Amino acid sequence: MPPALELRKVGKAYREGEAERVVLRDVSVTIARGEIVVLVGRSGSGKSTLLNVIAGIDRPSAGTVVVDGTDLTALDEQARTRFRRRHIGFVFQFYNLIPLLTVEENLLLPLDLNNRADAKGTARARELLERVGLGGRGDSHPERLSGGEQQRVAIARALIHDPALILADEPTGNLDAETAASVLDLLDTLAREAGRTVLMVTHSREVVGVADRIFAIQRGALVERPR
Numbered sequence: 001m002p003p004a005l006e007l008r009k010v011g012k013a014y015r016e017g018e019a020e021r022v023v024l025r026d027v028s029v030t031i032a033r034g035e036i037v038v039l040v041g042r043s044g045s046g047k048s049t050l051l052n053v054i055a056g057i058d059r060p061s062a063g064t065v066v067v068d069g070t071d072l073t074a075l076d077e078q079a080r081t082r083f084r085r086r087h088i089g090f091v092f093q094f095y096n097l098i099p100l101l102t103v104e105e106n107l108l109l110p111l112d113l114n115n116r117a118d119a120k121g122t123a124r125a126r127e128l129l130e131r132v133g134l135g136g137r138g139d140s141h142p143e144r145l146s147g148g149e150q151q152r153v154a155i156a157r158a159l160i161h162d163p164a165l166i167l168a169d170e171p172t173g174n175l176d177a178e179t180a181a182s183v184l185d186l187l188d189t190l191a192r193e194a195g196r197t198v199l200m201v202t203h204s205r206e207v208v209g210v211a212d213r214i215f216a217i218q219r220g221a222l223v224e225r226p227r
């Protein structure tokens with residue numbers, strides 16, 4: 001089985017007029033299946049840029065991104081989007097739930113996009129909602145939920161299509177410390193149970209504590225930190 005993620009000499013630079021700003025340079029790393037990895041770094045160091053490159057939302061300026069054995073850099077945008085829908089789960093800082101859809105419909109969205117929103121999918125959505133402690137709330141709209149509840153829905157949504165890789169960009173940046181801790185604990189439990197691989201940007205000390213590996217971005221380079 002291929003590793004969940006392999007980056008080979010990944011670089012990313014943004015052009016601004018005449019100038020070029022190098023955000024990532026020669027980033028190489030292999031993340032095994034089932035690992036929970038935390039990414040830290042100062043604001044503007046390139047954490048979101050790296051996540052977007054791994055998700056195939058953005059293209060690297062150099063190097064190769066291989067997710068679950070597929071080289072994303074060899075795919076065109078349409079194929080990358082298709083790949084992302086199937087194999088990647090994304091949890092955002094501000095949840096990104098769709099306000100016009102109910103909680104259950106939000107959960108079913110990744111299955112819908114993969115034409116898998118059948119009776120089995122609905123059963124799985126309900127089971128996941130139970131797991132995140134929102135069993136009775138499937139028919140509610142996201143705006144009726146608290147921030148922590150919305151993020152738990154977003155976590156369930158990121159898991160529902162059995163992605164090879166879950167990416168989370170400061171998933172608790174918007175929550176109070178106690179709620180953040182319970183949301184992170186949930187993500188950790190669900191991911192470990194299912195043997196999922198998680199790459200998460202966070203500043204929370206507690207998460208850094210449960211991570212299998214910790215990386216920092218420093219001056220464009222990815223540096224592994226001792227645990």
Ligand SMILES: Nc1ncnc2c1ncn2[C@@H]1O[C@H](COP(=O)(O)OP(=O)(O)OP(=O)(O)O)[C@@H](O)[C@H]1O
Nearest residue numbers: 014015021023041042043044045046047048049050
């Ligand atoms: N589309 C873009 N065009 C030009 N520069 C960009 C673009 N996107 C990001 N950058 C720059 O790349 C650098 C890294 O940004 P990024 O958003 O990855 O940082 P970050 O580590 O996620 O920061 P934060 O912790 O504040 O979220 C910043 O200097 C930013 O200005």
Ligand SMILES: [Mg+2]
Nearest residue numbers: 047048049169
């Ligand atoms: Mg960011």
